[in-house]
Amino acid sequence: MTNVLVCIKRVPDFSGEVLLAEDAQSADARFVGFTLSNHDSCAVELAVQVASATDGTATVLTVGSAESVEQLRSALGVGCAAAVLVEADPVALGPADVAREIAAAVRDHEAGGAGGGPGGGTTYDLVLLGNDAADSGDFQVGIRLAHELERPVVTGIKTVTVADGTATVHGDGAEGRETYAVPLPAVVTVLEGGVEPRYPTITGRMKAKKIPVETRTLMQAPTGSGRMRLTLPPAAPSTAEVLGEGPEAAGTVVDLLQKLGVGR
Amino acid sequence: MILVYVEVSGDAVSEVSLETVTFARGLSAAGGGVPIDAVLVGPAPSGATAELASYGVRTVHHADGEDLERFSGAATAAAVVAARQAAGSVVVMAGGTNRGNEVMARVATRLDVAMAANVVSFGGLSPFVVTRQVVGGAALEEMRLSQRPAVFTVAGHAVEPTPAPEPGAGTLQPLDVELTPGDLAVRVVSVERTDDADAGSLKSARIVVGAGRGAGGPDGFGDVLELAELLGGSLGVSRVVTSLGWRPHHEQVGQTGSRISPEVYIPCGISGAIQHWAGCASSKVILAINTDPEAPMMTKATYAVVGDMHEVVPAINEEIRRRRG
Ligand SMILES: Cc1cc2nc3c(=O)[nH]c(=O)nc-3n(C[C@H](O)[C@H](O)[C@H](O)COP(=O)(O)OP(=O)(O)OC[C@H]3O[C@@H](n4cnc5c(N)ncnc54)[C@H](O)[C@@H]3O)c2cc1C
Numbered sequence: 001m002t003n004v005l006v007c008i009k010r011v012p013d014f015s016g017e018v019l020l021a022e023d024a025q026s027a028d029a030r031f032v033g034f035t036l037s038n039h040d041s042c043a044v045e046l047a048v049q050v051a052s053a054t055d056g057t058a059t060v061l062t063v064g065s066a067e068s069v070e071q072l073r074s075a076l077g078v079g080c081a082a083a084v085l086v087e088a089d090p091v092a093l094g095p096a097d098v099a100r101e102i103a104a105a106v107r108d109h110e111a112g113g114a115g116g117g118p119g120g121g122t123t124y125d126l127v128l129l130g131n132d133a134a135d136s137g138d139f140q141v142g143i144r145l146a147h148e149l150e151r152p153v154v155t156g157i158k159t160v161t162v163a164d165g166t167a168t169v170h171g172d173g174a175e176g177r178e179t180y181a182v183p184l185p186a187v188v189t190v191l192e193g194g195v196e197p198r199y200p201t202i203t204g205r206m207k208a209k210k211i212p213v214e215t216r217t218l219m220q221a222p223t224g225s226g227r228m229r230l231t232l233p234p235a236a237p238s239t240a241e242v243l244g245e246g247p248e249a250a251g252t253v254v255d256l257l258q259k260l261g262v263g264r
Numbered sequence: 265m266i267l268v269y270v271e272v273s274g275d276a277v278s279e280v281s282l283e284t285v286t287f288a289r290g291l292s293a294a295g296g297g298v299p300i301d302a303v304l305v306g307p308a309p310s311g312a313t314a315e316l317a318s319y320g321v322r323t324v325h326h327a328d329g330e331d332l333e334r335f336s337g338a339a340t341a342a343a344v345v346a347a348r349q350a351a352g353s354v355v356v357m358a359g360g361t362n363r364g365n366e367v368m369a370r371v372a373t374r375l376d377v378a379m380a381a382n383v384v385s386f387g388g389l390s391p392f393v394v395t396r397q398v399v400g401g402a403a404l405e406e407m408r409l410s411q412r413p414a415v416f417t418v419a420g421h422a423v424e425p426t427p428a429p430e431p432g433a434g435t436l437q438p439l440d441v442e443l444t445p446g447d448l449a450v451r452v453v454s455v456e457r458t459d460d461a462d463a464g465s466l467k468s469a470r471i472v473v474g475a476g477r478g479a480g481g482p483d484g485f486g487d488v489l490e491l492a493e494l495l496g497g498s499l500g501v502s503r504v505v506t507s508l509g510w511r512p513h514h515e516q517v518g519q520t521g522s523r524i525s526p527e528v529y530i531p532c533g534i535s536g537a538i539q540h541w542a543g544c545a546s547s548k549v550i551l552a553i554n555t556d557p558e559a560p561m562m563t564k565a566t567y568a569v570v571g572d573m574h575e576v577v578p579a580i581n582e583e584i585r586r587r588r589g
C-alpha cells in the first residue's frame with residue numbers, strides 16, 4: 001500500500017497571450033482563467049496510478065487562495081481521495097515558504113492528524129510535485145520540501161512505479177533515459193510527457209463534490225520570494241518575407257523548397 | 265569570488281556552461297575583476313580545464329571518484345558546496361538546464377539561501393538584483409537576491425558563449441568531498457541510450473513539418489504527415505496538440521519538448537509562443553503557414569504564407585507530386 005501526496009499549484013492558463021496585473025506582481029488571469037501546470041497534471045496522474053496499483057490513497061494538497069479549491073476538486077475528480085488547502089495569499093509566498101508549509105502539513109498528518117482532517121494518521125510514502133511551476137518557474141519547491149522532511153528527492157521524472165518499498169523512476173538525461181531506484185519514503189518531481197493525464201468522469205466529478213477539503217492556515221509568516229516586479233519582453237520585429245496567400249502560394253513554396261535543396 | 269558549476273556533454277564542456285562562464289565574466293567585471301572558479305563533478309573530459317581557462321576561469325575544482333561516477337543530485341550539490349567553501353565564493357551559479365536548476369536548488373537549500381532560476385541579466389550589485397525568465401520566458405521577473413552566496417542559474421541563450429580576451433590560469437585542483445550515505449541514497453542506476461527512439465529522429469531531422477492547434481483535431485494531421493513524408497522529414501507539434509492528446513508527447517517541440525535545428529522548419533497553425541520558439545529558434549529556415557499574419561511565428565519566420573493549413577498544405581503536396589511526375 002503506497003500512500004501518495006501530490007502537491008499542485010493553481011496557475012493562470014498561459015496557453016494564449018500573457019498579460020500582467022496592474023501592480024506587476026502577478027499575471028492577469030481575468031480573461032484566461034486558472035488551471036494546473038502540465039507537470040502538475042502529470043504528477044496527479046502518477047499519484048492516482050501509484051495509489052491504485054498498490055491499494056493506497058492519493059491525497060492532493062495546495063498552498064494558495066480559497067479559489068484553489070477549484071484545482072483541488074479537479075484532482076479529486078480524477079481519483080484523489082482527500083484534499084488539503086493551506087490558505088494563503090499566493091503573492092506573498094516564496095518557494096521556501098511553500099515547502100515549509102507542505103512539510104508542516106505532512107508532519108501533522110503523519111503524527112496522527114493534528115490538523116484533524118481526513119488524512120489523519122496517514123504516512124506519505126511518496127510525495128509528488130511538478131518539476132517547476134508554470135508561473136514562477138522556481139525549480140525548487142520539491143527539493144526544499146525533501147530537505148525539510150529529510151527524505152531523498154529525484155527531479156525531472158516522467159514515470160514512477162512502486163514495489164517493495166522502492167520507487168523505480170525514469171527521466172530523460174543528456175545521455176539517454178535514466179533510471180533511479182528510490183527508497184521510500186521519498187519526494188519525486190515530475191516533468192510532463194511520461195503519462196497522459198486522464199479526464200474526470202461524470203461520476204468522478206460527483207464524488208469529488210462530496211469530499212470535504214481540509215483547510216489549514218499558515219504555520220509561519222511567509223518570507224516571500226524577492227520578487228520586485230514582472231515585465232513583458234519586448235516583441236520581436238517582423239522579419240518574414242511573405243510568399244503569398246492561400247493555396248495559390250503552393251508553386252512559390254515548392255520553388256523555394258527546391259532552391260533550398262529539399263523536396264526534390 | 266564567483267563559482268560556476270560546469271556540466272559536460274560528451275567529450276566537451278556543455279554549451280550552456282560556456283554561456284554561464286561568459287555571463288560570470290560580466291558579473292566579475294562589474295565587481296571589479298572578481299576571480300571566476302569552476303567546479304566539475306564526476307568524470308570530466310581531458311580538455312575541459314584548458315577550455316574553461318580560455319573562457320577566463322582561474323581554478324577548476326574537480327571532484328571525482330567511484331561515488332561520483334553515476335549522477336546523484338545530492339552528492340553533486342555536496343561537491344559544489346565544498347568547492348564554494350574552498351573558493352570562498354559569494355556567487356554560485358550554473359546553466360539553466362534541468363540539471364543545473366536541480367543542483368543549484370539543492371545548493372541553495374543546503375546553504376539556506378534563496379535561488380533564482382533562469383536569470384538573463386543583472387541590474388545593481390548592492391542590492392543584487394537579477395532579471396529572470398518566468399512563464400517559460402513569456403514574462404520576466406526582477407528579483408532581489410540579498411543573501412550570500414547569491415545562488416542562481418543562467419537561462420540558455422541569455423549570452424553568446426565567447427572566450428575571454430585574456431585567458432585564466434586554469435589550475436586544476438582536485439576537490440575532496442565528504443559524502444554521507446544520504447548523499448548517495450539516490451543515484452542513477454542505469455542509462456539507456458535513446459538516440460534512435462521516439463524523439464531521436466525529430467531532434468536530428470533535416471526537415472521538420474510542424475502542426476499546432478490549427479490542425480483542428482486528432483484527424484487534422486493527414487496533410488502535414490504527407491508533406492513530412494514527401495520531404496523525407498519528421499512531424500513536430502506544439503504543446504496544445506500533445507496536451508489535448510491529439511499527438512504523442514515525443515513529437516512536441518519547445519522548452520518542455522524537443523529542441524530541433526533542421527535546415528527547414530515548416531510550422532503550420534502554430535502561433536509561435538515563446539516556449540515553442542525556444543525549441544525551434546535554431547532552425548536555419550522557417551516557413552510558417554498560418555491564417556493570422558500577425559501571429560508571432562509569422563513575423564519571426566524567414567518566410568510566411570497566409571492561409572488555412574488545410575488548403576495550403578494539400579496544394580503544396582499536390583504541387584510536389586505534380587513536379588515529380
Ligand atoms: C512553462 C511553459 C512551458 C511550455 N512549453 C511548451 C513547449 O515545449 N512547446 C510548445 O509548443 N508550447 C509550450 N508551452 C505552451 C505555449 O505557451 C503555447 O500555449 C503553445 O505553444 C500554443 O500552441 P499552438 O500554437 O498550437 O496554439 P495557439 O496558440 O492556439 O495557436 C494556434 C495558431 O493556429 C492558427 N490557426 C488556427 N486555425 C488555422 C488554420 N486552419 N490554418 C492555419 N493556421 C491556423 C492561429 O492563427 C494561431 O496562430 C509552454 C507554456 C508554458 C507556460
Ligand SMILES: Nc1ncnc2c1ncn2[C@@H]1O[C@H](COP(=O)(O)O)[C@@H](O)[C@H]1O
Binds near residue numbers: 062130132
Ligand atoms: N503554492 C503551492 N502549493 C502546492 N504546491 C506547490 C505550490 N507552489 C509550487 N508547488 C509545487 O512545486 C512544484 C515546483 O514549483 P516551483 O519550485 O515554484 O517551480 C510545482 O509544480 C508544484 O507541484
